Amino acid sequence: KQEVTQIPAALSVPEGENLVLNCSFTDSAIYNLQWFRQDPGKGLTSLLLIQSSQREQTSGRLNASLDKSSGRSTLYIAASQPGDSATYLCAVGNDYKLSFGAGTTVTVRA
Amino acid sequence: KAGVTQTPRYLIKTRGQQVTLSCSPISGHRSVSWYQQTPGQGLQFLFEYFSETQRNKGNFPGRFSGRQFSNSRSEMNVSTLELGDSALYLCASSREVSSYNSPLHFGNGTRLTVT
Secondary structure, X not given: OOOEEEEOOEEEEEOOOOEEEEEEEOOOOOOEEEEEEEOXXXXXXXXXXXXXXXXXXXXXXXXXXXXXXXXXXXXXXXOOOHHHOEEEEEEEEEOOEEEEOOOEEEEEEO | OOOOEEEOOEEEEOOOOOEEEEEEOOOOOOEEEEXXXXXXXXXXXXXXXXXXXXXXXXXXXXXXEEEEOXXXXXXXXXXXXXXXXXXXXXXXXXOOOOHHHOOOEEOOOEEEEEO
């Protein structure tokens, strides 16, 4: 069974600092890894999808890397802003479904 | 373009009752999947439908069921509600038959409270 872990559970940084969010998974036989953002009381917004054959994906200030062999992914958010405050979840696609981590709740202080 | 629409947004039910939740996917999306989100268990996969066929199912009891209509709209039903069924139920749609391998678009969820 795929286990997805996100550490830390919460993170607070001052505005302008770069954010580094970690995700690890136990089964490396994955199709892809996705990063999502969830605002309080809302659904999830897809940020980046990395296929298993890729090493990284970039979108604006966001960059996600994938190391399948070690079972790790990292999401980098450059020059954080208060609007980046949210819970970030990673999800691994394997065994015909997505398995989610518990998320990292980020607070960016103005 | 309208996003994924889930109705109702909030529901309060009593133990033993049943409930039906509705999801309308983005126009043109034929895959709909359902997830349960709780503080203790996080997000857990319930089931996935494509072209009215259930393609995959998570590890939930038979009290949880779903279906998809010809217009891709989907419903999920929970019978004989238990206190532990209190959760945010999220629906997601995608273009691809394999929702786990394509960007997912989530609705804002239905918050179910069982008393």
